[in-house]
Amino acid sequence: MSRRHTASRGPKLIAALALGLQALLFSPSALTASFDYELAPREIADGVYVLVGLKEDFSFDNGGNIVNTGFIVGPSGITVIDTGSSKRYGEQLRNAIARISPLPIVKVINTHHHPDHFLGNQAFPADTLSATAVTMQGIGDEGPAFLDNMYRLNGDWMLETEIAAPHAALAAGRIDAGGRTLELIALSGHTPADLAVLDIASGTLFASDLVFNGRAPTTPHASIDQWLKALDQLQQIDFRHIVPGHGDPATDKAPIEQTRRYLQWLQQSIREGAEQGLDMTEMLARPVPAEFSGLAEVSREYLRSVTHLYPAAEQAALSRGSRR
Numbered sequence: 001m002s003r004r005h006t007a008s009r010g011p012k013l014i015a016a017l018a019l020g021l022q023a024l025l026f027s028p029s030a031l032t033a034s035f036d037y038e039l040a041p042r043e044i045a046d047g048v049y050v051l052v053g054l055k056e057d058f059s060f061d062n063g064g065n066i067v068n069t070g071f072i073v074g075p076s077g078i079t080v081i082d083t084g085s086s087k088r089y090g091e092q093l094r095n096a097i098a099r100i101s102p103l104p105i106v107k108v109i110n111t112h113h114h115p116d117h118f119l120g121n122q123a124f125p126a127d128t129l130s131a132t133a134v135t136m137q138g139i140g141d142e143g144p145a146f147l148d149n150m151y152r153l154n155g156d157w158m159l160e161t162e163i164a165a166p167h168a169a170l171a172a173g174r175i176d177a178g179g180r181t182l183e184l185i186a187l188s189g190h191t192p193a194d195l196a197v198l199d200i201a202s203g204t205l206f207a208s209d210l211v212f213n214g215r216a217p218t219t220p221h222a223s224i225d226q227w228l229k230a231l232d233q234l235q236q237i238d239f240r241h242i243v244p245g246h247g248d249p250a251t252d253k254a255p256i257e258q259t260r261r262y263l264q265w266l267q268q269s270i271r272e273g274a275e276q277g278l279d280m281t282e283m284l285a286r287p288v289p290a291e292f293s294g295l296a297e298v299s300r301e302y303l304r305s306v307t308h309l310y311p312a313a314e315q316a317a318l319s320r321g322s323r324r
Contacts (some may be wrong), residue, residue: 001127005072008154011015013158013305015211017291018133021291025172027186033035035063035088035156035157035159036092037063037065037084037088037089037092038282039051039065039089039092039093039096040096040177040222041071041096041097041099041100042249044204044240044241044243044249045061045199045202045204045240046072046201046202047072047180047201047202047205048070048071048072048075048199048202048241049070049071049072049073049097049203050068050069050070050099050243050249051068051069051070051093051096052068052247052248052249053065053066053067053069053116053246054066054072054296055067055214055246055247055297056216056296057297057300058081058085058099058116058153058154059153059154060153060154060155060157062092062154063086063088063089063151063154063155063157063158064084064085064086064089064116064119064150064154064157064158065084065085065089066085066087066116066246067116067245067246068082068083068121068177068243068244068245068246068247068249069081069082069083069084069093069245070082070085070181070206070243071097071100072105072177072178072180072199072204073100073103073178074103074177074178074179074180075100075101075107075179075180076103076106076178076179077104077106077107077177077178077179078101078103078104078181079099079105079107079108079109079178079180080093080097080103080105080107080108080124080128081109081111081175081197081206081243082109082111082116082118082120082208083108083110083117083118083119083121083123083124083135084116084117084119084120085115085119085120085121085150085154085157086119086120086150086154086157086158086159086161087120087122087123087158087159087160087161087162088126088157088158088159088161089095089120089122089157090118090119090121090122090123091120093123093281094123094124095139099146099275102155103130103178105124105125105128106128106177106178107128107177107178107196108121108128108129108130108166108191108296109130109131110129110130110131110135110139110166111131111135111194111195111196111206111208111209111245112131112135112138112190112195112208112209112313113135113138113139113142113143113191113193114146114191114209114221115143115146115147115149115150117141117209117245118131118139118163118164118165118166119146119147119150119158119161119163119209120165120313121163121164121166122162123164125163126164126167128165128168129164129165129166129167129168129194130168130169130170131166131168131169131170132169132170132171132186132193132195133169133193134192134193135166135191135193135195136166136167136169138191138192138193138264139163139165139166140165143163143165144163145175147162147163156196166210166288167231170184170195171184171186172184172185172227174200180199180200180201181199181200181201182188182197182200183197183198183200183201184196184197184264185198185233185234185237187195187210187225187230187233187234188226188230189210189222189223189224189226189227189229189231189265190208190209190210190217190218190219190221190222190226190227190228190230190245191209191221192223193224193289194208194209194210194220194230194238195208196210197233198210198237198239202240202241203238203239203240203241204208204239204240204241204242204243205234205239205241205243206241206243206257207234207242207243207244207245207255208243208245209245209246210227210230210231210234210259211231211234211242211255211256211259212244212245212247212255212258212259213244213245213246213247213248213249213250213254213258214247214248214254214295214296215295215296215297216246216262216292216295216296216297216298216300216301216302217259217262217263217301218301218304219266219301219304219305219308219309220304220308222305224263224266224267224309227263228260228263231256231259231260231263234256235256242255242256244259244277247296254293255290261291261292262292262295265289266302266305266309267292269286269308270283270305270310271313271317272314273286273310273313274310274313274314274317277317280307280310283306283310284303284306284307286303288302
């Protein structure tokens with residue numbers, strides 16, 4: 001083959017390869033595959049299903065699939081516990097539910113106002129969306145900033161995601177949802193309003209982000225004193241299954257104890273550092289105890305916690321010193 005003939009085919013070959021690559025990247029099937037959360041409901045008790053998220057931070061790779069969501073199938077309808085981190089997640093969650101049961105979704109509960117727990121709301125009927133009044137206020141106040149940040153962290157997984165705020169207010173006490181009796185337990189600590197949900201029939205406790213299992217807790221809105229009191233209350237519940245906000249479900253109280261010990265250490269470490277007059281850099285350099293070194297995301301979460309909790313601890317130490 002002549003050099004001239006080869007050269008004449010070069011541009012055509014390159015163009016054909018480019019078109020083929022473009023078709024592959026932008027075909028509906030390729031896009032669908034690339035944005036598949038691969039949600040797999042796990043039945044942990046009769047009629048109670050959990051979709052377990054990754055023990056990671058938000059990223060372009062996981063699309064925000066780091067949260068546990070769930071649903072409860074009753075005789076006449078389905079209750080959804082949290083809706084995930086994006087419209088795509090909510091839609092795929094609803095499809096996963098439909099594969100399990102044809103019953104209607106009668107109630108969606110947002111346990112608190114962090115974005116991975118309510119940004120899938122768009123996929124569900126507006127009249128089913130519910131939360132406590134404080135959580136609804138938090139979504140109204142901070143939702144837009146959360147949404148912007150989730151687009152930045154998760155990229156195109158967030159396509160067309162908008163805030164669908166709940167308008168049905170929930171309060172502590174028992175409710176009937178789809179023929180299942182649920183006990184709503186209003187607490188605080190992880191955020192100003194954290195709702196735990198106990199399914200009476202199965203003894204399953206959805207503990208929301210008050211409990212983490214195998215992952216370091218997040219603390220951007222935390223009051224650790226209130227959080228520890230909330231864990232004391234959860235500890236007293238006679239449940240048979242517990243679903244943490246992040247990490248694997250369990251059948252014992254070990255996740256509560258793990259979360260408690262971590263928070264107690266974090267609070268004590270920050271207090272001691274402030275009383276010793278350590279600066280922020282010195283505080284960040286302190287090692288995480290071996291007991292917690294195996295928790296997912298512990299280095300990142302420790303840095304975040306110190307960054308936003310330490311200034312208040314320093315101020316409190318200064319105030320105590322001035323009163324002596």
